[in-house]
Amino acid sequence: MAQYLTLEFIAMLTGFILIIIGLWGMITQKNLIKLVIGFSLFDTGLNIVIVSMAYVKNSTAPIIDKAVDVSQAASKIADPVPQALVLTSIVIGLGVTALMLAYVLRMYREKKSLDINSYTDLRW
Amino acid sequence: MEIREIIGASVTLVGSIFIFLGGLGIVRMPDLFNRIQAGTKASTLGTILSLIGLGIINPAWIWKLLVIVFFVLITNPVSSNVISRAAHFRGTKMTDKTVADLLVESENKTREE
Amino acid sequence: MSILLAIFLGLVILVLAITAIYHKNTKVAIIATGTVGLFASVLYLLLAAPDVALTEASIGSGLSTIIFFYVLNKIRQSND
């Protein structure tokens, strides 16, 4: 049990539960805006998981200044690569959210409804 | 300097108690305006005190902490003003203890125009 | 110490996420999503990733909440 009581494990657990909540919201909710919210939660959860993988025990931020010297950097810092990828992912997440909301607005203009059940045109 | 650090930590502790009281106020007060009174103000003071306390502990940080204090001092009253104005315009119900509301008349006038 | 803070942040995030999914009022759900982002940013800071925390606070939480509210505003306007 004690091996699980670490910072990165707790963060990863939070991230995974957040992913499941977001997925569940996307599946069960009927409101289009709620779908976008579910996507947003899913995105945040995924980012938390990736950042928690980058954490090395007792490490500090990968930025060299007075507190962290160049010579001992490799033994003190967290992994910079996943952090850089997450940075990219968050910005793209905003782009995708804006795009989805533009679609929602467009769909609302067509049918005056936010309920997903009223969009049956392509149903099989 | 051990004593300086303890003074700073005590200031931070006082600030955190104000933040706690802000949370308590936001739960206990009966309507929105009183919640703003008790909640946002107390937590603003709490934040400023805590930041100053941390600045006493680490004297090198005081400049950046001053910028944060400046931002908090400017932005916080404005945001509670915006929210209270919007709530009043929307017609949020006020508690039974309310004595007077002199804004309603002038707002009704602007609505009619 | 930091573990306790992480557990606290995790619980707050999960409560807010469930509020975001299950609350009937869309506005409340949007604010709850923004708050999830803000607390996630504190969690990133705890995980030694200040760059990511800065990005999440500014882009993932702040701007996206504002965009959500703009869209809600337009939906309301085309209603009345």
Next chain:
Amino acid sequence: MIKKGLLLILLVGFVAVISGLLINFTGSNELNPLASYYAEKGPTEVGAANLVTAVVITYRGFDTLGEVTILFIAAAIVGFFLKTMNADTNRPLRLRKTSEILETASTLLVPTIFMLGAYIFVNGHLTPGGGFQGGAVIATGVMMIILARPASQFNHKLISVLESISGIGFVVMGVLGLVLASGFLNNAFLPLGKLGSLLSAGAIPIIYVFIGIKVGSELTSILDSLKENQNEI
């Protein structure tokens, strides 16, 4: 009903996969070889104190180029979608006036916010932050102007010119790296300077200024196209 059951099974399977991953997760005690290469060689090769910046701009510079492109396409599509929408009614919109307090506060805050944004992307190689965050902060400043004075109009030409110039500048810096140094977006064609000072890390500050302006103008154009349409409904 059947659909719901299927979805539930899918979700349960997902949970099972995840819990398998979680149980075996123990965390790491030291950096993996790639990361320790970056940590050891990054400060001397790239010269940036912020190693995340070194990875974003130089080691994985192509990803950033793609990211900026994706953001650009998203902004363009949002604008396209909202502009071609036919107006429902032509009723003029009546917005409530802002209070005087917010208006005065915005004249004080907007220059400060822009200063903060500029600080964040100029110091991207020393402190947390960089082009994306600084650009977002600058878009926030523009947002503050819209919120305080809903009637204000933007100069669309200025926004698109800024966007094009900064995009071209970014690619030109990359090509200069290819020509003068060893590879695309290599920053070492300018002197690396002393680690930790403002003029260090070769071309990274310049590239970050370009990215900051580009991201700021793209996010502004998203916000603007959302606002723009408001008066047409």
Next chain:
Amino acid sequence: MNIRNVANLFVLLFLIWLLLTGTFELTSLLLGLVLAGALALIFGKNSSVFGKLRFTPKMLAYSLIYLFVLSWEIVKSNIDVALRVINPKLPINPGIVKIKTRLKSPMGRMILANSITLTPGTLTIDMKDDELYIHWIDVKTLDAEKASQEILGKFEKLLEVIYG
């Protein structure tokens, strides 16, 4: 173009740059000067909000006094409101009252409204010309004159000197 306005904004922005960077490195100082100058030119050109400010010794002294008065008021009334919150009976007597101010300069009016809001117990809700609508947690009087005296008596005189 209002030179004084641009100059005041420039001073403010450069001060913020110095506080943010926290170094006196030459390149950083030069860059800060350029950035602050450009932003002050762009934003200060068309507004006159900062124009009234004159840095005289008297104004600086009064600003310092104002800062002390404000912090003392904030702490005092915070304790007052905190005692109300802790009290199980919740002794509040709220209401919205109208007060009048003599201040004319926009910056002074904003700082006055923000000071009122920052002091717990009073909260500015709206501001129209010379009238301020205040939510007061413990209404003592409904008369505009007396309420003005009660709420902003300490702040107004100082701000009148500072922002002229």
Next chain:
Amino acid sequence: MVNTILFVAGVFMALGILLALFRFIKGPDITDRTIAFDVMTIASITVIALIAHFAGRIIYLDVALVYGLLSFLSVVAIGRYIERGL
């Protein structure tokens, strides 16, 4: 000694955030929730400063600045939405 006092301060801050969270979930109206959001973010700025102290890194304070700014802007946007001024 210092760290113990700061730990107690952190506990108080967490309690404040929890109380605001309670109001967020219960709050009858959207304006109440916005105020709760405001209080939570103001308290979080202090938590960030505290994390910066324990990590011993001044650079973490940049995050607190941007955090406060963006939460302020969200609150203003919500307020303008409520009073139909967006």
